[in-house]
Each structure stands twice: as structure tokens, then as C-alpha cells.
Amino acid sequence: MEEILTFFYVHREIIFIVALSIFLGIEVISNVPAVLHTPLMSGANAIHGVVIIGAIIVMGHADTFTAKALGFLAVILGTLNVVGGFVVTDRMLNMFKKKNKKSE
Amino acid sequence: MDKVISLTEKISFTPGESLLEISYLLASILFIVGLKMLSRPETARRGNIWAAIGMGIAILTTILFHRNSEGEPISNVGWILLAIAIGTGIGWLIAIRVKMTAMPQLVSFFNGMGGAAAALISLMEFPHISDNLIAQYGMLNGHVLAILLGLLIGSVSFAGSMVAFGKLDGKVKDIRSKVLRFVNIGLLAFLIGFIVYIMSLGEVDPQSIMPLIYVMFAVSLIYGVLFVMPIGGADMPVVISLLNSFTGIAAAMGGFLYENQAMLTGGILVGSAGMILTVLMCKAMNRSLTNVIIGAFGGGGAALENEEGSIKETSVSDAAIMMNYSRKVMIVPGYGLAVAKAQHLCHELDKQLEESGVEVKYAIHSVAGRMPGHMNVLLAEADVPYEKLLEGEEANEMIDDVDVVMVVGANDVVNPAAEDDPSSPVYGMPVIKARNAKNIVVLKRGMGKGYAGIENNLFFNDKTKMLFGDAKDTIQKLIDEVKDL
Numbered sequence: 001m002e003e004i005l006t007f008f009y010v011h012r013e014i015i016f017i018v019a020l021s022i023f024l025g026i027e028v029i030s031n032v033p034a035v036l037h038t039p040l041m042s043g044a045n046a047i048h049g050v051v052i053i054g055a056i057i058v059m060g061h062a063d064t065f066t067a068k069a070l071g072f073l074a075v076i077l078g079t080l081n082v083v084g085g086f087v088v089t090d091r092m093l094n095m096f097k098k099k100n101k102k103s104e
Numbered sequence: 105m106d107k108v109i110s111l112t113e114k115i116s117f118t119p120g121e122s123l124l125e126i127s128y129l130l131a132s133i134l135f136i137v138g139l140k141m142l143s144r145p146e147t148a149r150r151g152n153i154w155a156a157i158g159m160g161i162a163i164l165t166t167i168l169f170h171r172n173s174e175g176e177p178i179s180n181v182g183w184i185l186l187a188i189a190i191g192t193g194i195g196w197l198i199a200i201r202v203k204m205t206a207m208p209q210l211v212s213f214f215n216g217m218g219g220a221a222a223a224l225i226s227l228m229e230f231p232h233i234s235d236n237l238i239a240q241y242g243m244l245n246g247h248v249l250a251i252l253l254g255l256l257i258g259s260v261s262f263a264g265s266m267v268a269f270g271k272l273d274g275k276v277k278d279i280r281s282k283v284l285r286f287v288n289i290g291l292l293a294f295l296i297g298f299i300v301y302i303m304s305l306g307e308v309d310p311q312s313i314m315p316l317i318y319v320m321f322a323v324s325l326i327y328g329v330l331f332v333m334p335i336g337g338a339d340m341p342v343v344i345s346l347l348n349s350f351t352g353i354a355a356a357m358g359g360f361l362y363e364n365q366a367m368l369t370g371g372i373l374v375g376s377a378g379m380i381l382t383v384l385m386c387k388a389m390n391r392s393l394t395n396v397i398i399g400a401f402g403g404g405g406a407a408l409e410n411e412e413g414s415i416k417e418t419s420v421s422d423a424a425i426m427m428n429y430s431r432k433v434m435i436v437p438g439y440g441l442a443v444a445k446a447q448h449l450c451h452e453l454d455k456q457l458e459e460s461g462v463e464v465k466y467a468i469h470s471v472a473g474r475m476p477g478h479m480n481v482l483l484a485e486a487d488v489p490y491e492k493l494l495e496g497e498e499a500n501e502m503i504d505d506v507d508v509v510m511v512v513g514a515n516d517v518v519n520p521a522a523e524d525d526p527s528s529p530v531y532g533m534p535v536i537k538a539r540n541a542k543n544i545v546v547l548k549r550g551m552g553k554g555y556a557g558i559e560n561n562l563f564f565n566d567k568t569k570m571l572f573g574d575a576k577d578t579i580q581k582l583i584d585e586v587k588d589l
Contacts, residue, residue, distance in 0.1 A: 003244065011246060014360055014368065021369050024136060025376030032143035034388050034495075037381065037476035041345050042211045043142045043152050044377055047135050048218050048351045050159065050370035053166050054225045054358035059187070060170065060178030067228055068180065072187050074224040079191025080198075081218035082163075086156040087199035088210055089142075093149040095204075095484035 039092045046085025052078030120169035127165035128366035134158025135370050139377060162366045163188075173234070204485050205442040208475045209272040212265045212344045215351055219261030222354035226255035227321060229361060231311045242306040247361055252299045254357030255317070256324050261350040263328025268344050271332070279333045291327040295320065331397075338516065339396045341475040342385050346393075349378025388470045389533055418569035420578065423545050424585030430507030430543075432463045434499065436536055437483070439473050440513010440549065444575035447486040450512065453579050454488070456586045466492050467499030467509075467536045469517035500537050509541040511562075513548065513575050519560045544568040547575050 008015060032040055055078040059071030134154050141151025167185075170178050178184070195214070202210050230251050237245050270276030298320050302313065335343050356371025358364070386393050427433050435454065441447060454464040466488065472479040480493060494502075503509070511518055518538040521528035538544055544567050562568060571578050 003241075007246060011360075014363070017365065017368055018356070018372050021372035022376040025139075025373045025378075026380050028136065028140045028373075029143060029377040029380045029384075032381075032384070033145065034384075034470040035477045035480050036143060036145060036148060037345075037385060037388070038207070038211075038341075038478055038481065039148060039152075040139075040142050041341075041348055041378070041381055041475075042207075043148075043155060044139065044352070044374045044381070045211055045215050045218070045348050046152075047139065047155055047159070047370050048348070048355045048374040049214075050131075050135075050162065050367050051218050051222045051225070051351070051355035051358055053162055053364060053367050054355070054362060055221050056163065056166050056178065056184055057170060057172070057362055057364075058225050058228050059180055059184050060167075061172050061176065062180060062228070068183065070224050070228050071180070072183055074221045074228075075184055075187035076191040076194075077217040077224070078221040079188045080195040081214050081221065082156075082159055083192045083195035084199045084210070084214040084217070086152060086159070087196055088202075088207065088214070089152045090149065091199065091204075092207065092481050093152060095481050 039089055042085060042089040042092060046082055046089055049078055049082030049085055052082055054078075118171070121171060124165050124169040125365065127161050127169075128364070131158040131162035131366045132369040134161075135373055139373060203445070204482055205445065206273070207481070208341060208344065208478065209269050211475075212269040212272065212340075212347070215344065215348050216262045216265030216269065218351045219258045219265060219347070219354060222254050222258030222351065222358060223262060223321065223324075224258075225358050225361075226251045226258060227317065230255075230317050231314060233310045238307055238310070243303050243308065243310075244306075248303055249299070250357045250360040252302060252320070254354050254361070255321060256295055256299070257350050257357070258354035259321055259324035260328035260331060261347045261354060263325045264332040264347045264350075265344070267329050267332040268340050268347065272340055278336055280336075281334070284330060284334050288327070288330050291323065291330065295323060295327060298323070335396065339389075339391070341471070342382055342389070342391070342393070342396050344475075345378055345382040345385055346397075349375050349382060352376075352378055385471075385476055388476055391533075415563060416569055418545070418571060420571065420581045421585050423569065423571055424582050425589065426543060426545070427457060427462065427508050427510065427582070428460050428586050428589050430462055432465070432502075432506045433457055433508045433510060434465050434467050434494075434503065434506045434541065436467045436469070436499075436509060436511045436514050436518055436538060437472060437479055438469075438512065438514020438517060440515075440547070440575050442473055442478070442482055442513070444513065446512065446576040446579050447482045447488075449576060449579040449583065451483070451486040451488045453583050453586065454492070456583055460586065460589070464492065465494050465499070465502075467494050467496065467503075469496050469514070469536050470534075472514060472517050496534055496536055500540075503537055503540045506541040508543045508545055509538045511538060511544065511546045511548075512579070515548075515560055518562055520562055520565075521560070525561075538562060539565055539567065542567070545571060547571050547573075547578050549574060 055074035059075050062068045062071045135158050138151040138155030141147035167178055233247050237247060267276055332343055352371045352374030356368050356375060359368030359371050457464050466483060468479050470476050483493060516530055518536050519530055520539050522530045522533045522535040525531055539562055546563060546568055548570060550572060
């Protein structure tokens, strides 16, 4: 029990951020029209590419060859997630924009 | 001011570190605003760009200003930049080159990459858990939990996404079996038990239990594969959305590990938003999430018993004449249209018909195609004006007046069993009530069942005429016929 209390106290800021972010995520997404489900999923997909920051940190402090190789791979994969995700989302949304212009 | 300075001396910080935190704050705000803007059609594109800018800032400042707990800056910068360059090049190329029809696969693929990165980070960080932490708490500490969860969720997300990618691409077939369900539950229990076991080891050198971690990595990958294996292709969008949310959580684990606010907020935001999106998608298909995961879909031979008549084929010219002399034609596109890449021709046919004074509308079911909104994107690509696209409900309101409904490569979304056969797996799903129209023309490759593997009574309806063949060829012939009339 004491461990849990200590854990909560030590990490209180993070726990607050997590709790509030969960509600924020729910709030931000509700009421999205079905048409946008795919682009939204794709956009969110790009945002979790933020994991690349972790990859950069690991790579930045890697000292052995294995660590460097794995870190290198992690950065590539993370970048794929970020760049691919945003570009694909943009491509999808570009189509919507084109048609909006026509209807104006 | 003196107070501030003395305070800063105590917590020893550098301007760079402060800038880094400010940039993370900025990135987090941009993620939130971007996501919010993405959920409205008018602002969606800008939202995506804003989120991308946030990401760029976070990446750049991390390389420039990040210091680890010993105050060392990021090294290997050359290699990092090279990796980023490679990733950007490949990611950009794939994203630009891939056909719009293959988009769902692509989202799944990129999602898998994120999951894999998260898993790799966990693998590399485990041996480096700080000695102080272990001396104080043993393995029972937050870092170990974050690393193990990151490893588990990241690997499941990676393996699962790759299977989903394969399924959508038609390379991987469904495997359904009751045994698999128990195997999956067993594996999940094993993995959770494994985490508990490792955390209960007390004071050990993390380096020495690395083999255990590799075992866990392998089992997580297997679980990821088996988790997605039995899920039917029609449910893939829901699964991708779910895995998307998983990767978000895995990224957040990294954020916890590094006390990195950008990773934490970005990850959790996607985790919770992805979860809600998953639920919304399930609702659009009238399925519960548990149903999707356990995989109750694709039973269905039952509907065959209610067979109303026999299949009637028609010729292209008959169909063309029928449509050309109607007042209202409604096109119901499905994935078949996307596969045949017939969206441009479809628009061409619709223009021809409009020239003959026919009113043409498109009825877009919310899950037509492989993902919600997929069909809208494809038709938008073919320059079909926005006003012509009707959503399911709008379409159903006017369908009684429609002279000809042309179903192009759609099946489950027009299945009447959803309304009147409680034994059907699609029962209760909102469908486009094609059978209420005066005539129905169905363009279909063959008599195969739809994606969900369920029989469709609509094809046996007295008002239905079938046009077998590749949608693209058939539509091209229809265009030629209509032109000649």
C-alpha cells in the first residue's frame, strides 16, 4: 500500500497529465462525422509517431554497436510513421478540399 | 528574481533544457489543436499540418537540446539525421505512390512502424534501468512497468498491424477456430503473468534477465499475429483503429520512461481518441467491440433459406436503356468499385446520364469500402461533386422514388437481411434499402459472397438484374451504350 502511495506521489504530475489527456482525447474526438473517420485515424496515427523522440533519445545515448544498430532502426521506423502518416493524411484531405472548391 | 535564480541553481537547469520543455508544450498544444481541427471537414487539412509542425518542432529541439540524466547531449547526430532522412524518403515515397484504394493498408503499415519503434525502445532501455532505482525498489518500479508494457503493446501493435495490412491487401486469409480463442486468452494471461513475475524478481541486474525479455518480445509478437488472425476482413478498420490506439499507449509508456511530456501527451491523446474512434466505428457498423475481437462474424448460411427467387442476368444494353430513360438513378458503390478502380468511369457514366436528363446521386454507406469515409475519398478523387454524395439515411429517404439503383461492387451494405433476418450476422446494421427502389441493377464479378461472407437476398429479388463482370469493363460498356442512345 505504501508503495502505491509513494508511486502516486513521486509521479503525480505525470498521472495528472495522463488523466487529463484521456478526457481531452475523448472530448476532441466526439462528434466527428463518419466521413472523417479514416483521415482522423490516419492523422492520429501520425501523431503517435511522436515515439520517434524516444528513438532519438535512445540512439543519442547508444554506445554499443547493437544499441546503435537497433536505435538506427527505431529512428527509421519512427520517421516512417511520422512522415508517412502525415503525408497520407494530407493526400486524403486534399481530395476533400478539391471538391469543396468546386462546390463553392 | 534573486529567489528565482537561487531556485534555478538548486535544480540546475540550462536554457536549452527549458527551451526543450517549452517546445514540448508547444508541440502538445499543436497536437491537441490539430486533432480537434481534424475532426471538422473545413479545417481538417490545416489541422494535419499543424500537428505535423508540432512534431517537427519536437524532433528538432530534442536533437538540439536533449540531455540525459548525466547531462550528456545527444550524440550520434549524424546517424540520427541519416536515419531520419532514410525514413522520410521511404515514408514519403510510399505515401505518395500508393493508390488511394490501398489507403487503409497503408495506415495500418505506418501504425505498425510506430509500434515496432516503441518495442525497440523498450528492448534497448531495459538493460539501462538505473541502478539506484533497482537498489531502492527492486524490479517493482514504474520504469520497469513502463518498459514492459511498452514492449508488450508495441509488439502486439506491430505484429497485429502487419497482419491487418496483409489481410487488407488480400495476402493473408482469415483463420477462424474456437481453439485460437482459447490460445489467445492463454497467451494474454501468460504475458500479464510474465510482467508480474519480472516485477517480483526483486533486486536483480536487468542485464542478466535480458533473455527473459526476448522471450516476452517473441511471445508478444505471436500474440499480436494471433490476435488479428481470426478477425474478419470486414472488421479490419475497427482493428486498425484499435491498434492505432495501442501504439499511442505504447508511445506514452516511452513518455513516462523519459519523463517526456510531448511523448506522454501525444501518446495518451491518440490512445484515448483512438479508443473512442474505435467505438464510433463499431457503432457505425452496429457491432460491439467485444464481438469484433472475439470474432462472431461470418457465420451466416442461414439467410439462404429465405431465398425469394432466382438470379436474373441482364445485358449491358438493356441496363443502359433502363438507366438512360429513368428520372432518378442512384449509384451504390462498394469496395468492388475501388478494387476495379472504376471510380473515374463511374463519374463518366454519371455525366453521360445527366446529359440525358437523368438525376444521378450516389448513396454512400458509412462503411462502404474498407474504412468509414474511404468511398467519399475515392469519389472525391474522381471529381464527383460533393452534393451528389448522399449518406445512408438521406439516401434511404428518397430511395422509393428512385427508378434504378445501380449497385457497384457493394454487397453487405445493401443486404436486406440486416433488416429482416435476426439470425444474420449483419442483422441490425443500418443498410441502404436498395430493394425499395423500382429497379435494381447489380454489377458484380461473380456470385461470391461479400466481404463478411454472408448470403445476400437482394440478388434474388424479382426487381434485381445482375450484370456480371469486372466493374470497370461493365461501366465502360454502359458508357458506350448510353452515348449511342
